[in-house]
Amino acid sequence: SAVISQKPSRDICQRGTSLTIQCQVDSQVTMMFWYRQQPGQSLTLIATANQGSEATYESGFVIDKFPISRPNLTFSTLTVSNMSPEDSSIYLCSGGQGADIQYFGAGTRLSVL
Amino acid sequence: SQELEQSPQSLIVQEGKNLTINCTSSKTLYGLYWYKQKYGEGLIFLMMLQKGGEEKSHEKITAKLDEKKQQSSLHITASQPSHAGIYLCGADTRSNTGKLIFGQGTTLQVKP
Numbered sequence: 001s002a003v004i005s006q007k008p009s010r011d012i013c014q015r016g017t018s019l020t021i022q023c024q025v026d027s028q029v030t031m032m033f034w035y036r037q038q039p040g041q042s043l044t045l046i047a048t049a050n051q052g053s054e055a056t057y058e059s060g061f062v063i064d065k066f067p068i069s070r071p072n073l074t075f076s077t078l079t080v081s082n083m084s085p086e087d088s089s090i091y092l093c094s095g096g097q098g099a100d101i102q103y104f105g106a107g108t109r110l111s112v113l
Numbered sequence: 114s115q116e117l118e119q120s121p122q123s124l125i126v127q128e129g130k131n132l133t134i135n136c137t138s139s140k141t142l143y144g145l146y147w148y149k150q151k152y153g154e155g156l157i158f159l160m161m162l163q164k165g166g167e168e169k170s171h172e173k174i175t176a177k178l179d180e181k182k183q184q185s186s187l188h189i190t191a192s193q194p195s196h197a198g199i200y201l202c203g204a205d206t207r208s209n210t211g212k213l214i215f216g217q218g219t220t221l222q223v224k225p
Binding site for chain 2: 001004006031033041043045048092098099101102104105106107
């Protein structure tokens with residue numbers, strides 16, 4: 001199994017600012033993903049964080065808005081840029097070995113004023 | 114329409130009763146995951162199913178994947194207040210990529 005830690009656990013931000021969320025895995029994983037859970041909704045995949053290369057984004061998500069880094073096999077960051085109230089969501093990262101079990105962090109609860 | 118339909122949306126049961134949550138897809142499921150979500154704890158992994166007809170159990174929770182690999186059920190026997198939470202099914206529909214789509218979730222309340 002993998003234990004995934006996310007920081008911060010929650011934040012309240014002003015419109016127009018950016019927030020970087022960190023995701024640390026306690027063991028090396030081949031796959032890391034970022035998801036968004038909007039209020040009252042289920043999880044939606046934002047992107048695949050690729051180690052050493054640009055992230056792969058799902059339809060509706062772009063790099064300028066959600067830049068992602070993954071410098072190694074245990075760490076990734078997601079930045080939510082130029083935030084608006086519509087970005088208020090829970091952001092979760094997940095990790096696993098290939099298509100094996102995907103473990104999730106506790107999430108970052110973001111509120112944008 | 115939702116790619117992964119989960120039902121029911123909410124469930125209130127008396128402690129000790131059995132219950133079933135269903136998850137249905139129009140696409141073949143290469144992997145079907147069940148998670149439980151509690152406030153501030155993210156998603157807690159329960160079970161993963163990959164083979165048609167597969168069934169797994171852990172404590173009082175049993176999950177099944179049908180032969181066609183398009184429908185799964187999660188069954189809780191003799192429910193307890195500790196089972197309360199939001200149950201989410203997640204599915205890999207893109208041939209073992211690890212990328213998951215999720216159902217809308219089932220909110221379970223267990224009355225003592």
